[in-house]
Amino acid sequence: MKARDQNAFAEFAAGRAVALHRAAYLLVGDRQLAQDLVQEALTKTYVAWPRLRDPGNAEAYCRKAMTTTAISWFRRKGWDNERPTETVPELGHEYDDASAQRVTLWQALLELPVRQRASLVLRFYEDLTEAQTADVMGCAVGTVKSQVSAALKKLRDRLGDDVELLSPDEMVGA
């Protein structure tokens, strides 16, 4: 890669590292693994950099690389929802109902099949449209709808109907 492109890539990586790391953590539920995932996604983006041409493409490519890599890791290693996670948040002495709900919800999120979890992260954390989510996951829009629907049902089954998983605004399209 030409030096000027390497500089542009380094700038991109530095600028996006935190956001990527956070999204990666939501996908895999483990800080070290999330860091490895970001490293791998950025490596793939570096390889593709000469043909991505503008930062918007790089952003989309990197997000896609990270998601498909995470799905691939879980699929190949047979982790899926059986994989133990490093951190179950500690409640401590001052937990309340809201904190307890978040702990339970986080644990339930990590127990979802990776594709269902990825669809929730992309749709609601990354705030992508269904079409954009489908593009990132490499599947049809209908598949995204069904993955999101199945994921939300599992979470509701786990937490009960009293918990408002999504606000009315967020529910649009879900």
Place this chain on the structure above:
Amino acid sequence: MTGKLIETMRSQAGELGSPALDLDSIVHEGDRRTRRRRLAVVAVGVVGAVVLGGAAVRLVDPGDPEGQVADGTTQRPHELSYATGSRIHVGDTDLDAGRPIRAYVETDAGYVFSSTDLGVYTLIDGETARVGTLTKPVDDVPELVADGSRVGWLDADDLYKVRDLATGEVVETPANHEGVRGSAVSASITALDGATAYLFDGRGPVAWDLESGAVNPRGPADSRRVVDAEDGVLLVEGEPSDAVITSTGSVPVQIDDFANLSPDGHYATTSRDDTGFLIDARTGERLPFDHGHDWAIGYQWLTDGTFAAMVFDHEGDGWGKPALLTCAAATGACETTVRQLPAELGEFQLPIGVAFVTEG
């Protein structure tokens, strides 16, 4: 107002700081992969011969050593070749194309190459003739796809064109970019089979009947991209998994970026985890591939059971000059055919329709 789901995800993610990224490692590993991907990504576009939807009836005349498949394409054995500058090297023979060769393929009726002026040229019996113009080729993406005596490419003005070198007949259909969602989707012919070309563009995967002109998006029943197609066998990528599809069923396989079926659809060369290997396409079973080098990838089928492979060996901190092997699928045994190619990708081209460009 924010629901518990987003609140929880933001809360969990918000606890993380900046990751300890190793940029040097990313660059080092990325450069290492780049050299390999140049070939791997490219090999998607290698020769194909298939009948859409099954009906894989072979019409082989026992007296015809070339054989013929149901799609009407011949299976003339190809000879291992490579190109440097304006010359194609085949065994002890050098063919002068008269123009710099950017990318090239071999058909049953001659060679087809793109040049630095983005023209598409045929080279038949020593005569070079311009037959088209490439539309904005993308490095590392196949720009020429061949099968039997046909060759296809995305011509100027976003027209897919397929030319039969044996008859001179040309058919065309427009590419469609509508529906492309933002990033890195290039219209391309992904596989070519006698009477069917497989396209990928804004419509997703598309099958184009070259005889009737019908263009049919594949899906939703099977909307996966066709990576390669040969003699009644399709190799597709996507959910629920990458798969080899025959007239009798589907076999799940796992590929990274490319796979290249043998002309009879029996075998496939592919790669996974940055390692090239050979599989039995009917079972997905990995087969012996005794290349004897640090890294190898099969990139072209010369006959039903023989393929060409490019290999590298470590040299110091990097890689030495690549060599080309001829390998037998039945045994996995290989022998060296071209001992040393020029050191850098871009200084030579292989007949896979992709332009290797020089780094830097």
